[in-house]
Amino acid sequence: MKNIQILFGAAIIALGFTSCKDEKQENAQKKIDSYVAYVDSVKNVAADDLKADWKAVDAEYDRRAAEAEAALADLKDNTAATEKINTSKTKYEEFKNEMTTVFAPPAPSPKQQLRNALFGEGKIGDDMNFDWVNAKNIHSVYQQFVHTVEDNKDKYSREDWDEVKLMYEALDSRKNTVEKEGLTAEDNRKIAGLKIKFAPMYTVNRMGAKSEENKDAKK
Incomplete structure (x- = not known):
């Protein structure tokens, strides 16, 4: 000053x-x-x-x-x-x-950009703190996560899919806590539907991404 x-x-x-x-x-x-x-x-x-x-x-x-x-x-x-x-x-x-x-602040890393897309700007950092996810918003968090993955499934690399899986498992872990804090049966049912949608989408597209990388490596 x-x-x-x-x-x-x-x-x-x-x-x-x-x-x-x-x-x-x-x-x-x-x-x-x-x-x-x-x-x-x-x-x-x-x-x-x-x-x-x-x-x-x-x-x-x-x-x-x-x-x-x-x-x-x-x-x-x-x-x-x-x-x-x-x-x-x-x-x-x-x-x-x-x-x-x-x-200007430095541009976020590709990993942070992916996390921002999945959860919202700055919601999940390196500390992977999910305390902000609660019984009232967890359904919308799952919605954004799964819909974002669906919209970008053809663009993700194998490393992206590994990060997606890591974040998905962390969110699931938070859900186990939230279920004891007043998660409604209706939201639980909707989340179950989103999880059913995510599982095969992850399996098929990660395999496809790995195959593409193997092709590129052979070239």
Whole structure:
């Protein structure tokens, strides 16, 4: 945060270098120079510091940019000032796009992408914690799982099917606990139907995926 405070202060340095004829024009020029100086200062801050305070940095940019744009009306000849503002605006937008890429979280692994598809974004991580599955939602969890597998069965590799089986067994294990916590007979019946649908789909398609991989290996 200290670096960000220095950043905010750095732009103020520009305020001492204006020489306009009247106070209104002088203040307008100060706001424009302050905006330009701020954009230049942002680029000198370490990415880690920017990430920690990016919302504050971006909000301050918006404030200074709005002031600079409004100040143009107070200049008799604002051609040069307009060009300065546009140049800084382009510079900042390019830098912001660059930082957005830097700040973006890493893409999830293929295994995590598969888990996200089966259960929902971020529901199951490396800890394989199924505590969020309860008597009220377990039927819908099975539904999403089985329907997702059905929709993608022709795309899964053998390794994908192994992961699907691992997740299915973990969900079944959670069901054993949930059955003692108020799972209704109706939901239990519906889940049984989904399990009957999943079993042959898994067996046939995993065998098919393995056969395809063996063919590719021979080629």
